[in-house]
Amino acid sequence: MGNPEYLEINDCLLQELERRGQRKQLPPRGEISLASNDYLHLSRHPRLIERAAEELQRSGTGATGSRLLSGNHPLNRDLEIAIASFKNGPSALVFTTGYQANVSAIGALSGLVELLYSDALNHASLIDGIRLSRLETEIFPHNDIDWIKQDLERRLQKQGKLPRFMVVTESLFSMEGDLSPLPDFLQLVRDWNGLLLVDEAHATGTLGPRGRGGFEHAGQTWEPERVILTGTFSKALGGLGGFVVCHPDYRELLLSRGRGFVYSTALPPSVLASNLEAVRLLEEDSEIVKGLRDRVTKVRDRLNAGDSPSPILPIRGELGKMKSFREHLLESALWAPLVYPPTVPEGSERIRISVTLGWEENWIDRITEAFHKERDLKAG
Ligand SMILES: Cc1ncc(COP(=O)(O)O)c(C=O)c1O
Structure with a gap:
């Protein structure tokens, strides 16, 4: 309970x-409260407040519909370009929450794989996405890459071929506060031809010299053919909303199959404006x-x-x-x-x-x- x-x-x-x-x-x-996720205190930053207030006056309080109907305010596109570039990725899709981004990303990408590996300490939003995907799932002990390798070897021996798989993890764990060994995960999916989905909800704005997240912290670039980053504007970026940074082909998939994207009202323009200001602020400073x-x-x-x-x-x-x-x-x-x-x-x-x-x-x-x-x- x-x-x-x-x-x-x-x-x-x-x-x-x-x-x-x-x-x-x-x-x-x-x-x-000592439990706030507003790590950089941006929710109180004058520039974010000013932009949100301006946009609130200009565009009103709500988005009026989902992105595919009436809610696709141009700031969505601006924010997607900004967050993709901040994360060193080629494209991005913005969601109304980080929870929806995770559930939708796993759901939409599940068609590409047969097997999921999920860290035992993954956040509930990742777990819910996995449950909804109904894919075969192995829960691996926290950060234990060798466990995954052994499981893959066992499957290869038994079935004579490798399953198409995706590893699902976080770069900074929300309750444990520890980091995942991202370079090792990257090597794993390169060696074994898998995909890697990394939730950067807590790493965005906190890890790496410029706050770009786990890969910047590890001094490593990531390849969008293999790696999908998810995250939220609701923590260090001081606002609300989720994102997926990924290869444009995966973005296409999310546009039609990301149910949390298709079937939920978009973010209000004022929130988009302050999110965008937060990203710009970190780019500058x-x-x-x-x-x-x-x-x-x-x-x-x-x-x-x-x-x-x-x-x-x-x-x-x-x-x-x-x-x-x-x-x-x-x-x-x-x-x-x-x-x-x-x-x-x-x-x-x-x-x-x-x-x-x-x-x-x-x-x-x-x-x-x-x-x-x-x-x-x-x-x-
Ligand atoms: C690791 C992790 N992923 C995703 C989320 C969901 O983000 P949001 O609050 O924007 O829905 C959270 C927030 O609780 C989280 O801690």
Whole structure:
């Protein structure tokens, strides 16, 4: 069962602080949560707000229909060109959410393969796409490429030929906060003639010197004949909407077979405008990404959380200790959610905090102090 508390993140905190008579000290809703995915704090960036407001006045609140009917505002095309170029890919398709992008991409591409390999820690949107595809699927242990190779070898021996397959993974895992070995996955699909779908939901804007994602971080280019990137504008890019960056032939397929594209209302022009501004901002200014990197390094140092560019920090330990840690955080008006199954595997409850540029400098001291009050907690 899921944890209902998880759905009430800010309400719980507000009630708690109300009870303690501390309600007035609070900043606006949402700005006290340590679990925000707004890594670069772009949702509050003046340029994005200005562009969204302008477009809202000009074009109204809604898209009025799906892209194929009435909702194909020209900003969709501009955003697709911008995100494709940002990701070093040849073309892109924009969706209303990242969830839809994943479900639709796997659904549309499933006709090209006979077998899927899915990482055991993949996000629910990837899992749902896989379930809907009804393809034979092997769930491989987290990041275990050798497991896939052995399975392929076994199949080759048994059937005398290789199945057409696609590996589905994330570049930065949303609950684990670790990275996948993308260069090794790339080599695998090259060697064994497969496809690779990588969800860059959390990597976009956070990984790589310019925030272009997992491949930039790995210093590697990717070939669109083999690799399909998906992602979202709703995290480091501060907005809403999903994307698939891929070969134009795959884009064609998505246009007709991506059900989340065909059968859902397009993004409002104001959202498209702020998404586009976010991408342009990162193209112009890599200092923002560097700012996040520096902050991640600082927080990781203070929590002994290892050396990684990932802003996602799971904090694990005995349940009682995690709850006390949360209590200490509450005392300094900070909120961090405890994440329960099925969002994470059974027995691996954790507190998930994500470092963002929206944190105030003194939060790091408050978190460090709360963390070190509880012994045996592990971060990262
Ligand atoms: C790894 C991953 N993929 C996809 C999504 C879906 O993105 P969106 O929130 O834009 O639907 C999320 C967000 O929760 C995610 O964490």
